Amino acid sequence: xxxxxxxxxxxxxxxxxxWVGLGVFKVSEGEEVVESVKAxxxxxxxxxxxxxxxxxxxxxxxxxxxxxxxxxxxFITSKVWNSDQGYETTLQAFExxxxxxxxDYLDLYLIHWPGVDKYKDTWKALEKLYKxxxxxxxxxxxxxxxxxEDLMSDCEIKxxxxxxxxxxxxxxxxxxxxxxxxxIQMEAWSPLKQGQLLNEPVLVDIAHKYNKSVAQVILRWDLxxxxxxxxxxxxxxxxxxxxxxxxxxxxxxxxxxxxxxxxDSRAGSHPDTMRVGF
Ligand SMILES: NC(=O)c1ccc[n+]([C@@H]2O[C@H](COP(=O)([O-])OP(=O)(O)OC[C@H]3O[C@@H](n4cnc5c(N)ncnc54)[C@H](OP(=O)(O)O)[C@@H]3O)[C@@H](O)[C@H]2O)c1
Numbered sequence: 001x002x003x004x005x006x007x008x009x010x011x012x013x014x015x016x017x018x019w020v021g022l023g024v025f026k027v028s029e030g031e032e033v034v035e036s037v038k039a040x041x042x043x044x045x046x047x048x049x050x051x052x053x054x055x056x057x058x059x060x061x062x063x064x065x066x067x068x069x070x071x072x073x074x075f076i077t078s079k080v081w082n083s084d085q086g087y088e089t090t091l092q093a094f095e096x097x098x099x100x101x102x103x104d105y106l107d108l109y110l111i112h113w114p115g116v117d118k119y120k121d122t123w124k125a126l127e128k129l130y131k132x133x134x135x136x137x138x139x140x141x142x143x144x145x146x147x148x149e150d151l152m153s154d155c156e157i158k159x160x161x162x163x164x165x166x167x168x169x170x171x172x173x174x175x176x177x178x179x180x181x182x183x184i185q186m187e188a189w190s191p192l193k194q195g196q197l198l199n200e201p202v203l204v205d206i207a208h209k210y211n212k213s214v215a216q217v218i219l220r221w222d223l224x225x226x227x228x229x230x231x232x233x234x235x236x237x238x239x240x241x242x243x244x245x246x247x248x249x250x251x252x253x254x255x256x257x258x259x260x261x262x263x264d265s266r267a268g269s270h271p272d273t274m275r276v277g278f
Contacts (some may be wrong), residue, residue: 005044011160012183015137021047025234029056039062039236049230051079057100077108082277085118090125106135114147115278142271163187171262187228195265220245
């Protein structure tokens, strides 16, 4: 079990990815994103998850430079947006992201959503970027088992990560088992279901028992399922709270109680019907 924000899981290519990072979806470009990322890094975070579509990569880059932490100690993820899928367009999108971030490499680059018919060409571009040393690891996001099977039947390099919606209302049991079997690291987006789980009575009870907050219980549940997690907050006290999850352990019984909250319900889109931008 990880014991600090600096602890990492080793991806199947040997690259070490932090178990906990800061998400910046819906964080405004400019002061808001700069201050949140700087607050996270100041409090020990080393992993930041952004995407071209979040339109805040410039601020993320500014915060990285202003943090004073050497680039190589950080783990920076971005994603190719749906409208840029395809081989050449993905290569261009990667350069644009890198320029906005002001970086000369990324730690992880993901296909944001599968869409229907372009993700194999997009993946070839990610394989090229990886082989050229522009990115240390490549992966996908919002891929279901059938997308992964289809991609893996054709690809040269297996995705290292699958970033998906994952929280107590969407426990993704089969997908998680599949990813574990294949050596693909699962990563939770909207781990707090965008704030919709904080008053869930079972979680409130468990939180009292461990003298922790509901958010901390959920994030700890992620770690005990061996899922990387990237909660978003723009508030420094919550950024600190969300990282204070290394000093307690949920019992097997409480893990099961949380698992039993599953409703297969999503805060975001379903990967099979998500067509925005395609
Ligand atoms: N790949 C994808 O398709 C995809 C999709 C969605 C998200 N993501 C990534 O996953 C990250 C996390 O997901 P998310 O931003 O959608 O939602 P989330 O992390 O589940 O929840 C964020 C919300 O919870 C609040 N919050 C955070 N910590 C809290 C705490 N300790 N107590 C109470 N409230 C708290 C935040 O408010 P404040 O900011 O006001 O504190 C915000 O409203 C994103 O930022 C993004 O990087 C990826």
